[in-house]
Each structure stands twice: as structure tokens, then as C-alpha cells.
Amino acid sequence: FGVLMIPTLLTATSVFIIAFIAAPPVDIDGIREPVSGSLLYGNNIISGAIVPTSAAIGLHFYPIWEAASVDEWLYNGGPYELVVLHFLLGVACYMGREWELSFRLGMRPWIAVAYSAPVAAAAPVFLIYPIGQGSFSDGMPLGISGTFNFMIVFQAEHNILMHPFHMLGV
Numbered sequence: 659f660g661v662l663m664i665p666t667l668l669t670a671t672s673v674f675i676i677a678f679i680a681a682p683p684v685d686i687d688g689i690r691e692p693v694s695g696s697l698l699y700g701n702n703i704i705s706g707a708i709v710p711t712s713a714a715i716g717l718h719f720y721p722i723w724e725a726a727s728v729d730e731w732l733y734n735g736g737p738y739e740l741v742v743l744h745f746l747l748g749v750a751c752y753m754g755r756e757w758e759l760s761f762r763l764g765m766r767p768w769i770a771v772a773y774s775a776p777v778a779a780a781a782p783v784f785l786i787y788p789i790g791q792g793s794f795s796d797g798m799p800l801g802i803s804g805t806f807n808f809m810i811v812f813q814a815e816h817n818i819l820m821h822p823f824h825m826l827g828v
Contacts, residue, residue, distance in 0.1 A: 659758055663751035670744035674800065677708050677737035684735040686795050688714035692733065695801065707801025711735035711794040739794055742784045753777055 683692030695707040712734040725731035757770035788797040798808040
């Protein structure tokens with residue numbers, strides 16, 4: 659698991675830092691009105707974010723080699739998909755690494771089971787919800803104010819606080 663975990667988490671972290679600082683604006687709605695999220699384009703630590711992939715891309719896997727140029731990839735929000743998919747794979751590998759380590763030491767796997775709760779919370783927000791909505795543009799932006807805005811819009815559209823399973827969980 660570590661062979662896959664280390665490169666994916668390093669890739670996700672380095673692309674996140676570079677994109678948070680210097681990524682150009684992204685056409686999130688697919689209507690040629692780019693939204694800037696990086697520090698170099700006038701945002702601060704609170705308002706900065708990695709803006710989700712454009713609605714024009716939808717649910718398509720959008721690696722850097724699929725775009726005609728790096729500028730097009732950046733304009734369509736390619737770093738978001740790269741960071742999210744590498745992050746989810748790396749976190750799942752970390753959970754597998756915890757299980758493997760506890761197994762080899764003859765321990766019970768409860769640490770990996772406990773860690774599966776945040777993994778199970780991150781996967782729906784970053785992967786399942788955008789798939790259900792039909793586009794990665796509906797995913798949660800990777801930033802402080804973007805996260806709060808996502809939570810407010812999610813509550814307004816789906817009324818999650820009144821859902822019985824949410825009430826049982828709380």
C-alpha cells in the first residue's frame with residue numbers, strides 16, 4: 659500500500675499547493691465566466707480555493723494529456739480532479755497500510771476501522787456527490803470559504819439536516 663500511497667499523496671499535495679498559489683481562473687459553469695481561486699489572482703488564505711472542474715467536462719476523466727494544451731487544462735479546472743482523485747486513492751492506501759501493519763504485528767484492525775469513518779465521509783463529498791449530480795463542477799471546492807459555501811448550498815438544495823439518517827448520526 660505504501661508504494662501507491664506515497665506518490666499519490668505527494669502528487670496531490672504538491673499540485674494542491676501550486677494550484678492554490680498560482681492557478682489561473684477556471685470556467686466552472688462552462689459559460690466562459692472564469693472564477694479565480696488562487697492567491698496570485700487576488701484571493702487570500704480564507705477566500706482562496708482550488709476551483710472544481712468545469713461543467714463542460716462533466717464526469718469525464720480529464721488528465722493533463724487529454725487537453726489540447728496545459729492552458730486549456732488549467733482553464734477547465736484540471737488540477738481539481740487531479741488533486742481529488744489522487745487524494746482519495748492515497749487516503750484509501752493509507753487505510754490499507756494501517757490494516758496491513760496491524761495484521762503483521764498481530765494486532766486487531768480497529769485503528770484502520772476507525773480511520774475508515776473519515777475516509778467514508780470524504781469519498782461521498784469528493785466523488786459520489788459529483789457523480790450523482792452529473793459533473794465534477796458540483797464537487798466541494800478545496801478551500802475554507804469554498805467549503806462553507808458548499809455546505810450552505812448543499813443544505814439549501816437537499817435539506818440534509820432534516821434527513822432521518824443525518825439525525826440518527828448526530
